[in-house]
Amino acid sequence: MTTLEFAEESLTGIYYGQLFYLVKEVKESEGFEDEVRREDQLYIPVLSKLFDCDVVVRKGQHDKKGQTDYYCVPTMKWNEKIGH
Numbered sequence: 001m002t003t004l005e006f007a008e009e010s011l012t013g014i015y016y017g018q019l020f021y022l023v024k025e026v027k028e029s030e031g032f033e034d035e036v037r038r039e040d041q042l043y044i045p046v047l048s049k050l051f052d053c054d055v056v057v058r059k060g061q062h063d064k065k066g067q068t069d070y071y072c073v074p075t076m077k078w079n080e081k082i083g084h
């Protein structure tokens with residue numbers, strides 16, 4: 001998973017391009033057949049629900065894409081759900 005640490009703010013972010021595929025998989029799962037919002041409209045609601053916190057968007061350096069958006073949650077919350 002492509003993540004980036006924003007240590008000065010104690011945030012961990014996931015690259016929006018990878019988040020697209022995660023949300024797409026959720027949308028295609030049972031119980032979401034009636035979801036009409038686009039994947040990019042669900043980034044914040046899905047992460048907010050998963051991590052039970054507010055989500056912030058930060059610009060970060062991606063190896064191949066340069067400066068791009070990362071959707072971030074507190075690193076403590078990230079580590080509780082996903083691990084290091």
